[in-house]
Amino acid sequence: MLAVKQSFECVTLSGLANLVPLPSRLLSKKAAVQTKDEFNFKVKTACQEQCTGTVGFKIAKVIVVGDLAVGKTCLINRFCKDAFDKNYKATIGVDFEMERFEVLGVPFSLQLWDTAGQERFKCIASTYYRGAQTIIIVFDVNDVASLGHARQWLEDALKENDPTNVQLFLVGTKKDLSSPAQYSQIEQEAIKLAEEIKAEYWALSSLTGENVRAFFFRVAPLAFEVNVLAEIEKSGSRHIGDVIKINSNSNSLYATTKKKQSTCCQ
Numbered sequence: 001m002l003a004v005k006q007s008f009e010c011v012t013l014s015g016l017a018n019l020v021p022l023p024s025r026l027l028s029k030k031a032a033v034q035t036k037d038e039f040n041f042k043v044k045t046a047c048q049e050q051c052t053g054t055v056g057f058k059i060a061k062v063i064v065v066g067d068l069a070v071g072k073t074c075l076i077n078r079f080c081k082d083a084f085d086k087n088y089k090a091t092i093g094v095d096f097e098m099e100r101f102e103v104l105g106v107p108f109s110l111q112l113w114d115t116a117g118q119e120r121f122k123c124i125a126s127t128y129y130r131g132a133q134t135i136i137i138v139f140d141v142n143d144v145a146s147l148g149h150a151r152q153w154l155e156d157a158l159k160e161n162d163p164t165n166v167q168l169f170l171v172g173t174k175k176d177l178s179s180p181a182q183y184s185q186i187e188q189e190a191i192k193l194a195e196e197i198k199a200e201y202w203a204l205s206s207l208t209g210e211n212v213r214a215f216f217f218r219v220a221p222l223a224f225e226v227n228v229l230a231e232i233e234k235s236g237s238r239h240i241g242d243v244i245k246i247n248s249n250s251n252s253l254y255a256t257t258k259k260k261q262s263t264c265c266q
């Protein structure tokens with residue numbers, strides 16, 4: 001069930017745009033709902049100065065949700081194992097994979113949670129939604145109903161998470177099965193939905209591998225950036241990575257936290 005890869009996926013280039021050039025990254029430029037191509041300046045500086053605090057030890061939780069048989073497991077397996085199984089085996093509950101990256105020289109990991117789309121396993125799966133930093137809603141580009149259900153999947157996932165604090169991706173799978181004419185029809189609807197829910201839209205194929213790597217190489221640095229910004233904010237005026245010196249003549253472990261004395265029973 002758990003597979004921890006020892007190798008790093010190196011995401012070392014300085015700009016998000018350089019990771020995967022825009023024309024090949026997205027099937028149409030309009031599909032890039034989030035057009036952010038550069039790392040935040042503060043993030044770049046923090047990485048250059050090696051002031052990213054605990055980010056190097058962090059694991060970002062990514063949940064992958066969507067209807068049954070849309071291709072969630074195949075997507076994760078294509079990326080993590082470079083494998084594809086044409087036989088359908090329903091995911092029972094959840095499964096997860098770890099993938100390690102290096103972004104701007106800083107190690108960073110994604111924990112990819114593959115959840116069940118089948119109704120009868122959904123309630124087990126939904127107990128694992130909590131704490132997600134990234135939500136990937138998957139639909140099959142050949143099945144318009146699966147796109148129609150995307151909103152519901154998002155709603156369920158957001159019940160367990162802070163909507164202001166998650167990054168959303170809407171991903172159409174099985175592009176290899178779709179003719180250009182069929183695809184362009186569903187693409188319009190998908191882009192519309194992606195804009196409404198403020199998700200970034202991608203279309204890919206786990207069978208051919210088209211866009212799979214590019215997609216996760218987009219997810220990782222965006223998640224990384226959010227983590228570094230959170231560290232910067234948390235540290236306030238203090239520099240991340242600074243050693244906090246505790247005065248050697250303060251002999252109480254609790255010297256800095258003055259406990260409020262209870263006035264009761266005195």
Ligand SMILES: Nc1nc2c(ncn2[C@@H]2O[C@H](COP(=O)(O)OP(=O)(O)OP(=O)(O)O)[C@@H](O)[C@H]2O)c(=O)[nH]1
Pocket residue numbers: 066067068069070071072073074075085086087088089090091092115116117118173174175176177204205206207208
């Ligand atoms: N042609 C093609 N078939 C695909 C692709 N991705 C998945 N499939 C097939 O679609 C079926 C379902 O794939 P899964 O990845 O198991 O679907 P799932 O979303 O994980 O399904 P649940 O675990 O039940 O939620 C399998 O038979 C896959 O081989 C793709 O990109 N192209």
Ligand SMILES: [Mg+2]
Pocket residue numbers: 072073074089090091114115116117
């Ligand atoms: Mg599955």
